[in-house]
Amino acid sequence: MDVTGEPHGTELVARERSGHTALLEGGFLYVWGGYVAVGDDEVFLPSDEIWLYDTQSALWQTHRMEGEIPPPMSGTCGSSLNGHMYIFGGCDDHGHTNQIYYVNLLDGKYTWRKVTNSKGLSPTPRDKLSCWVHDDRLIYFGGYGHKRLGEINDSKSFIVDEASWVEEVFWGWNNEVHVFDSRTNTWSEPPTQGILPAPRAAHASATLGNKGYICGGRVVETRRCDIHCLDLESWTWTEVIPTSTIPIGRSWHTLTAVSDSTLFLFGGLSVNCEPLSDGWTFNIQTKEWKELEHKHKNKPRLWHTACLGKDSDVIVFGGSQDYILLVDKGHCNDALVFQTQPYSLQRLCEDCIGRNARMLQTQLSLLPSKLMQIIQKRISFFRIAKRKSGKRTG
Structure with a gap:
């Protein structure tokens, strides 16, 4: 096994990892970057390759990347905009960064471009931040990073991590909102109003319409599960007060919009530093x-990724099953599927045929060719799922 992938029989599988980027476009999950523990060392995974996971067939493929390739890193913030993957921030071998790169995911060339001619003041270096996408803009919130004394404008927007102060460089958490307009390559920092959330990192975010939501994260020495909403047009913050029992505080979890009114939270690290598997x-x-x-209660995850798939499925990939700051040995490379909404009759039929392909093999040849292509992918998906669970394939 090498650091780029491992064969399972004749199949290729992406390397296990945490702190990576994953996006879903056209039925494929695109996975890039992150890190893994090799022996006693933390190794950043290659930045000149991208992995594609077919969510219908569960098959992997990999492609080399060209162009202005970013350094290998983890904790970067990845976003999908008009078929392009944008990454901003993160931590590499030289420390935290505030560079932004993008790559076209749809032309099959996978050529990186670095944004070097941007206007406006870019955010200071940081990682473990989040992003909302709205109106061709990437809107970044929070994170953990460093500033010099002259860059700290407001103690309410940047909390210094007293344990990490070095000379005139101050590390800490922020609640800043920075906007990158992809049409003009311009950075701006709109003034916000309302009840601002506390500075934080390793939180989770999701976009619904013209609203951006954040949930939980690391706030100085604790972890929360509070919810805040930012109107992405008026720049007004609102704290959302739940009417029910709330999940326990956590960081390194995910939040995914699964309908016009519903968000899905999964996993993370608890206040007591326990990996979580609740949804x-x-x-x-x-x-x-x-x-x-859900069926993945025995698979806790933190610093994983989650993407919205077909029929409101949430595809969780990678992450760690252990508290990485102490153990750092439990990185994962499996894709977990969470059903958050009832399936359509067509989806139920496709999955039924895929699960029972052996029993129905004499009838499969009667299917129309287009439907047969779909069914073949579902057969592959359930074949791989059965093998991983130790059952006989059908």
């Missing part, structure tokens, strides 16, 4: 949390 939905209209029963 919750939050209704933004009723402000109610509900725990979601």
